[in-house]
Amino acid sequence: MPILLATPPDQLTVSAWRAAHRLGALHAPLPLEAEDLLPFVTRALIADVGGDRRLMLALEREALRGGLEPSEVEILALATRGHEPSAIAARLRLSPTAYKRRVKGLLEKLAAVSLRDAVAGVLRAVSGISSEPPPS
Structure with a gap:
């Protein structure tokens, strides 16, 4: 599960930042705005679906x-893991109409022609990501 370190900017020490970085934590300076939480929420949602590290990084980037x-x-995360549209809609408790509306928004934002095309983009990105953790 992702870790969010939220501190006033003047109270974050170098040693605390390094320790948080080793744990894969995200830092957000206080006060927080809603858009400041988007990277954290994105990482948490992708981690919930699971997958290897490279897949999770590629999903996060996309x-x-x-x-x-x-x-x-x-x-996108569930489709990348091979779930069928009906299973995705059921897991997220979306009606078919709500599911289609969200997929349409996703496709527009990623400039993809289909969900399969968006998944292919994620998988292409995986091939360019090292499976080794970054040096600390």
Whole structure:
């Protein structure tokens, strides 16, 4: 599960930042605005779906690049893991109409022609990401 370190900017020490970085934590300076939480929420949603580290990083990059809403992130993450549209809609408790509306928004933001095309973009991105953790 992702960790969010929220502190006033003048109270974050170098040693605390390094420790948080080693744990994969995100830092957000206080006070927080709603948009400041988007990277954290995106990472948490993707971690909930699971997958290997490279897949999770690729999903996170695509979601942040496209400015996806949380429900769109979940749809893309589940589709990338091979879930069928009906299973995704059921898991997210979306009606067929709501599911289609969210997929349409996701496709527009990622400039993809289909959900399969969006998934292919994520998988192409995976091939360019190292599976090794960054040096600390």
